[in-house]
Amino acid sequence: MDTLKFLLAVDGTDASRRTVDHVVRLLGWYKPPVEIHLLNVQLPILSGNVKSFIRREQLDDYYRDEGHAALKAAREGLDKAGVKYEFHISVGAPAEVIVEYAKRYGCDQICIGTGRLGSVAGMLLGSVATKVIHLAPCPVLLVR
Secondary structure (H helix, E strand, O other): OOOEEEEEEOOOOHHHHHHHHHHHHHHHHOOOOEEEEEEEEEOOOOOHHHHHHOOHHHHHHHHHHHHHHHHHHHHHHHHHHOOOOEEEEEEOOHHHHHHHHHHHHOOOEEEEEOOOOOOHHHHHOOOHHHHHHHHOOOOEEEEO
């Protein structure tokens, strides 16, 4: 049996926690093997002035610390449910990094939380989730 691979894009928000909870419930429907990948994408600090005064190692430490903080609730939720997972922290444009990760690891589905969805237009205008939907090589599950 092939392994079913889920990519959970998390950012530490309530929407991310809801996504993890939803996926944990979904796993009751699937027979193993299932592979869970948690991904947090940190926005790069692009200012040349900042980079002039801060060493690369300091930036890497910052990205890692912020990534771990954003992943904390998701990891705790999966640990509590007894779900095994891999986690990764990356830096870049969130939608593009999420899609590239899904391609690289052959993920079967991307799961991503959405913020407040007051209307369809509100969901679609400029959101990371919308961009992921358009670029993704696999189905995208939006969790509200």
